[in-house]
Amino acid sequence: MKSDPGFYDYWPYENRPKIRWPDGKKMAFWVAPNIEFYELNPPANPSRKAWPQPYPATQGYSIRDYGNRVGHKRQMDLLEKYGIRGSISLSTALCDHHPEIIQMCKERDWEFFSHGIYNTRYTYGMSEQQERDMIKDSMESIYQHTGQKCAGYLAPALSHSELTLDLFAEVGTELFGSEGGIYTCDLFHDDQPTPIHTRSNKPFVSIPYSLEMNDTIAFVVNKIEPRRYGQMLKNNFDRLYAEGEESGTIMCIPTHNYQVSCPHRMKAYEEALDYITSHDDVWITTGKEIADYYLEHYYEQAKTDIAQKNAAALQTALNKGAK
């Protein structure tokens, strides 16, 4: 085990090279609905139980199924109303189980990225080859069912190994060259994109996905009231929008159709989307579009800036040591 995963260098939020999104917009906004499939009776993982109760875990399983049966259409209609294309964090077995949902999203030109095969199959304990196979299977499923070259990854149930990002980047290159496997949503260290070190040294970025704005974290872990969640979204937006004046920011709302699409939560969520999209200087986009744009326009600049700042900091430290 390591004390630091080593994916990125320290890079202070102030005085970074200025980002401007397409058309000079100062903020990029994306919504990432997690469309997940949980199994009623998954095989056991040595590190993490899928359900607290012995089979059948009626409650946990069925509320998640609610997301697909009831919630998906609600959120999809809502996003459409506000001109937002979802960036789907997809349990790719859902292509087989619920192709109707895939079709609806495909028709709306939504992005699909990999969230593993099932949200009840954890990465913990997998060999490198097994994790590579799982990731490859998920990316191939997306391509086969949607024609999209999977660009992004969010590990299933946020279960990682030390190699997760390396493997995703490598499989992406193997399957789709420079178009596949270019960004991760697994890291929460920044409000702007960050170059990420991988074994293959390919251009690869972390795109802010926000655990704090994630509806499941808000509602299930932090037990936030629905209207307060709506207010938090607005506050999050206000600050990032204002800071975008200095250098382009990103706001992401990660959602789950079994959480935010429940009847008592939709109103506050809609109010927040209405508020956010009523601002002019917002690029309403997808995870992949942000990653593509950043890699093309700012990635090299960022790497240079990070290297210079770290070299300068190191020099300062050495000078102090010399005195």
Add this chain to the structure above:
Amino acid sequence: MALDKSYLQYAHRSYGMDHERYDWSMLSNRPAITWPGGKKLALWVNVPLQFFPLDQKGEPFKIQGGMTMPYPDLRHFSLRDYGNRVGIFRFLKAFDKYGVTPTFAMNTELAKRTPYLLDTIKERGNEVMCHGMHMDALHYGGQDKQVEAQLVKDSLTQLRELTEQDVTGWLSPGRNESENTPELLAANGIKYFCDWVNDDMPYTFNTQQGNLWAMPLSNELDDTFIMLNNLHSEESYAEQIIDACDYLLKEANEQGGRILSLNIHPWMLGQPHRISALERVLEYVMDQDVYSACASDILNAYTSQIKT
């Protein structure tokens, strides 16, 4: 390091669900229905009437709302009992004031212990569904099938005798089931059950003993989920129900009839400082021209309009 190869095999990765219990179906694709009187929204107020034994065994787990302290946990025993002595009568007044038809999900053990309360409900003529034997008689995965079969049979037979009702509905204690529970319910004359929370409308649930209807009793809107589990305020509870009511009514107008299901516990919302939140909710919802009915009537109104 590696996992067993079965961890990367996906036996159920094919169209529909990963089990045979019900068909995959998106709510928005189903035919529109209308409630009696041309109403768009049905209000199902479901009141669990529960007995939490002081000598709780907690097998295989301690139920939420049950005893948590070393024996004898008088605080929780008596606070739950409060609901059946005091809180329920506040509920009944509120139901009558706002013209709400409740459904009672009763532990059979409570029906035996509180004849006054049982008679009160019988005189009112409200539907009683079975809520299992008591709150420490759980149905769970790995339970001996014969033991559970006896438990289901006893719970239903005794409750039917006591209530003099058919008792065709079921809510498991803790909403927990074994893999055999649906079959046992169907074999014992149950028509609908309320444990699964994957829909906002009734749907057909397959069992080897004939089909059941799964009735959509929201756990997200349950008073104990909001105030005990999530620790939200009484005011927030009322806001959440009102927001849900508005949303479901809007969806009902666009897609066809919907159900607002409120599972409310007299030991929770029946407290003096919480009852006004319930009253505020009932006043608001009943002002929306809803169809307030018991679970069986809502189900019958639904099944009479759809092909099965």
